[in-house]
Amino acid sequence: NAGVTQTPKFQVLKTGQSMTLQCAQDMNHNSMYWYRQDPGMGLRLIYYSASEGTTDKGEVPNGYNVSRLNKREFSLRLESAAPSQTSVYFCASSPLGPDNQPQHFGDGTRLSIL
Amino acid sequence: RKEVEQDPGPFNVPEGATVAFNCTYSNSASQSFFWYRQDCRKEPKLLMSVYSSGNEDGRFTAQLNRASQYISLLIRDSKLSDSATYLCVVRPFSGGYNKLIFGAGTRLAVHP
Numbered sequence: 001n002a003g004v005t006q007t008p009k010f011q012v013l014k015t016g017q018s019m020t021l022q023c024a025q026d027m028n029h030n031s032m033y034w035y036r037q038d039p040g041m042g043l044r045l046i047y048y049s050a051s052e053g054t055t056d057k058g059e060v061p062n063g064y065n066v067s068r069l070n071k072r073e074f075s076l077r078l079e080s081a082a083p084s085q086t087s088v089y090f091c092a093s094s095p096l097g098p099d100n101q102p103q104h105f106g107d108g109t110r111l112s113i114l
Numbered sequence: 115r116k117e118v119e120q121d122p123g124p125f126n127v128p129e130g131a132t133v134a135f136n137c138t139y140s141n142s143a144s145q146s147f148f149w150y151r152q153d154c155r156k157e158p159k160l161l162m163s164v165y166s167s168g169n170e171d172g173r174f175t176a177q178l179n180r181a182s183q184y185i186s187l188l189i190r191d192s193k194l195s196d197s198a199t200y201l202c203v204v205r206p207f208s209g210g211y212n213k214l215i216f217g218a219g220t221r222l223a224v225h226p
Contacts, residue, residue, distance in 0.1 A: 035216075042118065042201070042216035043158070090157055102148060103214060105157035 002026050006091050006106035013081045013113050021076040021109050023091030030096045032074035033058075033103065034066060036087040043090065049074055051096070081113045115140055118217040120202050126223045131192045135220045137202030138184045146205035147178055149187050151198045152219065158201055161187075192224045 004025045013019055025032065030051045035043040035058075045058030049068040063085060065077045074093075078085060088110050092103040120137045127133050139147075147164035162169065164176040164185055175188040185202055202217035 040122070040218055042116075042218045044216075045213070048213075102160040102163070105159070107157045108155075 004091055004093055004104055004106035006089075006109050008109060009107070010110045011112070013078075013111065015082060015113060017081050018077065018079050019081065020078075021089055021091075021111075022073070023075065023106060024073045025091075025093040025104070026072065027093060027095075027104065028071070029093035029104070030071070031094045032068065033092040033094075034064075034074070034076045035090045035092065036060065036085075037090060037108075038087050046076065046089075083113045085111065086113045087111060116217075117141060117206070117215045118202055118204050120200075120217040120220045122218060122220060124221040124223050126225065127192055129192055129194060129224055129226055131224075132188065132190045133192055133222060134186055134188045135200055135202075135222075136184055136186050137217055137220075138182075139202075139204045139215075140183070141204070141206045142180075142183060144183075144204045144206045147176075147185050148203040148205075148214075149174075149176060149185075150201040150203055150216075152201055153198045158216075161200070189222075192222075194224050194226065197222055197224045 007022045033048045034046040037043045044060050047066040049055045052071045067075050088108050091106045094103040149161040150158040151161045152158045164178050168177045173190045177186045199219040199221045201219045204215045
């Protein structure tokens with residue numbers, strides 16, 4: 001009963017390094033999302049994938065890329081990490097369907113850029 | 115103006131108290147509304163959806179006022195375990211992908 005699984009849970013990077021955050025869901029959901037959460041701010045959408053094969057920018061996409069590898073997996077890549085990208089990153093998924101479908105979240109990746 | 119605004123708190127209340135949070139949203143065409151709960155350093159989890167007629171789930175009651183564009187959450191008989199941050203979440207439009215707008219959260223601390 002895993003739900004949404006994110007790896008790694010913690011990571012420290014140096015400025016300019018690259019890395020990929022992994023996310024997988026086992027609920028057969030069509031849509032997947034990447035958010036970042038910073039102190040005093042709501043979750044902000046980075047990128048989303050409404051369905052397999054599609055990806056679109058959210059509110060704060062600069063400095064990130066994504067890949068919807070298959071229906072289960074949606075990865076987030078930082079090509080050249082910057083201190084401003086220090087944050088907690090959450091992946092989420094939801095089914096298509098009625099408008100009141102909630103999103104289900106992974107337990108987050110805490111990323112620090114030095 | 116933020117799309118979803120909440121009082122950040124913290125609300126410090128004794129066990130057994132009744133506490134209410136409000137949230138305002140800017141898009142009058144918003145379609146769906148939720149309250150999520152987030153424990154410290156954990157992921158957000160759905161607490162309840164908010165329906166137009168208002169709805170209740172145990173000690174929790176959610177209300178929606180479309181005319182004034184606000185949502186409320188009432189917690190009765192507060193428990194220590196209710197201590198968390200409560201996120202007001204709005205879906206601004208129907209159809210397409212499930213875009214959600216999150217408030218920054220209201221922190222609740224319940225003490226003995």
